[in-house]
Amino acid sequence: MTQASTALPASPHGDSATSRHGHGAPPFAVHAAIAAHAATDPQRVALNAACGTLSYGELDARATRLAAWMRDKGVTPGTLVGLCLERSFDQITAALAAWKAGAAYLPLDPAWPDGRLRTIAADAGCALLLGRADTADRLPGLPDLHVLDWDAVPTSAGAPVAPDSDALAYVIYTSGTTGTPKGVEVTHANLSHLIAWHNDAFGITAEDRGSHLAGLGFDASAWEVWPYLAAGASVALAPDDIRTSDTLLRAWLLVQGITVAFVPTQLAQDLIRDDWARGSSFRLLLTGADRLVERPRAGLSFALVNNYGPTECTVVATSAVVPDGGVERGLPAIGRPVGETVIRILDAGGQPVADGASGELFIGGPQVARGYRGQPELTAARFVTIDGARFYRTGDLGAWLPDGQIAFQGRIDDQVKVRGHRVEPEETASVVRTHPLVRAAAVVAAPGADGGDMLVAYVVPAGEIEAETLRDFLAQTLPDYMIPGAYVRLDALPLTANGKLDKRALPAPSAANSLASAGFAAPETPAEQRLAEILEQVLGRGNVGIDDNFFLLGGHSLLGTQVVLRAGEAFGLDLALRDIFVAPTIRQLGALIEERLIAMIEAMSDDEVRSRAGQ
Numbered sequence: 001m002t003q004a005s006t007a008l009p010a011s012p013h014g015d016s017a018t019s020r021h022g023h024g025a026p027p028f029a030v031h032a033a034i035a036a037h038a039a040t041d042p043q044r045v046a047l048n049a050a051c052g053t054l055s056y057g058e059l060d061a062r063a064t065r066l067a068a069w070m071r072d073k074g075v076t077p078g079t080l081v082g083l084c085l086e087r088s089f090d091q092i093t094a095a096l097a098a099w100k101a102g103a104a105y106l107p108l109d110p111a112w113p114d115g116r117l118r119t120i121a122a123d124a125g126c127a128l129l130l131g132r133a134d135t136a137d138r139l140p141g142l143p144d145l146h147v148l149d150w151d152a153v154p155t156s157a158g159a160p161v162a163p164d165s166d167a168l169a170y171v172i173y174t175s176g177t178t179g180t181p182k183g184v185e186v187t188h189a190n191l192s193h194l195i196a197w198h199n200d201a202f203g204i205t206a207e208d209r210g211s212h213l214a215g216l217g218f219d220a221s222a223w224e225v226w227p228y229l230a231a232g233a234s235v236a237l238a239p240d241d242i243r244t245s246d247t248l249l250r251a252w253l254l255v256q257g258i259t260v261a262f263v264p265t266q267l268a269q270d271l272i273r274d275d276w277a278r279g280s281s282f283r284l285l286l287t288g289a290d291r292l293v294e295r296p297r298a299g300l301s302f303a304l305v306n307n308y309g310p311t312e313c314t315v316v317a318t319s320a321v322v323p324d325g326g327v328e329r330g331l332p333a334i335g336r337p338v339g340e341t342v343i344r345i346l347d348a349g350g351q352p353v354a355d356g357a358s359g360e361l362f363i364g365g366p367q368v369a370r371g372y373r374g375q376p377e378l379t380a381a382r383f384v385t386i387d388g389a390r391f392y393r394t395g396d397l398g399a400w401l402p403d404g405q406i407a408f409q410g411r412i413d414d415q416v417k418v419r420g421h422r423v424e425p426e427e428t429a430s431v432v433r434t435h436p437l438v439r440a441a442a443v444v445a446a447p448g449a450d451g452g453d454m455l456v457a458y459v460v461p462a463g464e465i466e467a468e469t470l471r472d473f474l475a476q477t478l479p480d481y482m483i484p485g486a487y488v489r490l491d492a493l494p495l496t497a498n499g500k501l502d503k504r505a506l507p508a509p510s511a512a513n514s515l516a517s518a519g520f521a522a523p524e525t526p527a528e529q530r531l532a533e534i535l536e537q538v539l540g541r542g543n544v545g546i547d548d549n550f551f552l553l554g555g556h557s558l559l560g561t562q563v564v565l566r567a568g569e570a571f572g573l574d575l576a577l578r579d580i581f582v583a584p585t586i587r588q589l590g591a592l593i594e595e596r597l598i599a600m601i602e603a604m605s606d607d608e609v610r611s612r613a614g615q
Helices: 017-021 030-040 054-074 091-098 113-125 133-138 189-201 220-230 244-255 264-269 375-381 425-432 467-475 526-539 555-573 578-581 586-600 606-613
Strands: 046-050 052-055 080-084 104-107 126-130 143-145 168-175 181-189 209-213 234-237 260-262 284-285 303-308 318-321 342-348 358-366 382-384 389-400 406-411 416-418 420-421 436-445 452-459 486-487
Touching: 017 189, 030 054, 030 091, 030 189, 030 220, 046 054, 046 091, 052 054, 052 389, 054 091, 080 091, 080 113, 091 104, 104 113, 104 406, 113 181, 113 389, 126 133, 133 143, 168 189, 181 189, 189 220, 209 220, 220 234, 234 342, 234 526, 244 264, 264 284, 342 389, 358 382, 416 452, 420 425, 425 436, 425 467, 467 486, 526 555, 526 586, 555 578, 555 586, 578 586
Parallel strands: 046 234, 080 104, 080 126, 104 168, 126 143, 209 234, 209 260, 260 284, 284 303, 452 486
Antiparallel strands: 046 052, 168 181, 303 318, 342 358, 358 389, 382 389, 389 406, 416 420, 436 452
């Protein structure tokens, strides 16, 4: 068994792909389809955000202007443009401009630490880096770094470079086993096959409205934007404060009239447990990036679609609607191959496994990416030829189910998914080992407080070092999801007889073996007691001291959102996720809340104070 069609909601039969979706059959270049929409219906809304809307005509004109400016700055066909821009009209416009200049784009998330931005920018070899004023302040000395200033972009522009479907479209960096991230090169042909499958399988038309909320360095962000713009539909850009809260996200999806949305697995599992109002236009919840362990409850007004695919195969390789828990039991499958994708499940000897037997997933077809940027040996090792066809060797294990779907069975190596992000623990370990007070270190995955995976660091110190100090050190170069949630002190790393790390001998984290941290201090005030109760509820544990660091107790941004929402309700304040990053202990967060309350009371009239006191 190698391939089967995907049973998904589809548009009515009888229409051509061009008339139905606004683009031709693949391969094609997305910017040509967008330009066609701009020519035929320039006033149609392409992008929507809190700041307003941007029409197809405006989007295409701005991108054409910016493309000419890029060419003047040395961007030529085949080069790469780095975009260190927040989720915005400008970020999407700049990506489109890079294509019009014949170049590809590299998303650089401004939320990343400065060290990671520098590492990826240097490895990618961009012809031009585009950012804001604070990007230049954060990354001084980077060559070819320019601040986006529309006043400096000429209003006149030359003709865009002719579209080339074989050209590079974008580069996305993923975690690497060598301790440094690796860039995956995706062509316009790869992307167009994803778009053609997506728009046909989900019946996307110009009347649809997609959402854009994935992390900018996550390949799903490309999946959220380009299929809808290629179809002449609109895309709504989600504000950051709703991206980690199922309650706020659900309300935003309904208010914005979103019809199809991608939501990372952990948050999607919260959404399918929620109550949804009937009569909305929301019809499809797409999820992926982590193993789906729950099924939707019966009666939801939309379908849940589970998706699987590595970055090296242009976002999605398999997909299927997930039946609700009243219809089927057990872990949901990852679906069937999409579009022209071919899946082979092979044993250690490279032979196909029997149905139901476990083997490694190999992915072939037109969505298989070009390879890794500047790494020909790694490309040759992972992109292999089978029976004359090119396949990507995923390192994932799976098995064919009787109905032609695939059951996902984990990783061959140690690569894991942490809150939807693919992570090589060794990359984190390589950074831990650079600290001058660390003699040796290993990082592995373990079950976290939210039911997903978290990273655990095993450290052999070279001197006295506290867990908070090491975490702060890692936060300078690693994103939040790559920072361990627990730190275990060891006298030496356990080794096997052949000198390799003996992972089975690593002890589970406990109070007895934790790296030195602040001593336990019980809550002293009613406010601290309430905060302790909130943290214990969210983290699913007891005995949280007021000097315990939230992130060293297994906390992360998704759980942090729950903490600030509950604390805000308890104290009658508007708290933001950044508050728990600034004040990660109960003592610090309590002091911050006290300051906010005092300031609020001082700003009140006497009547308002009396009214609040009587509530």
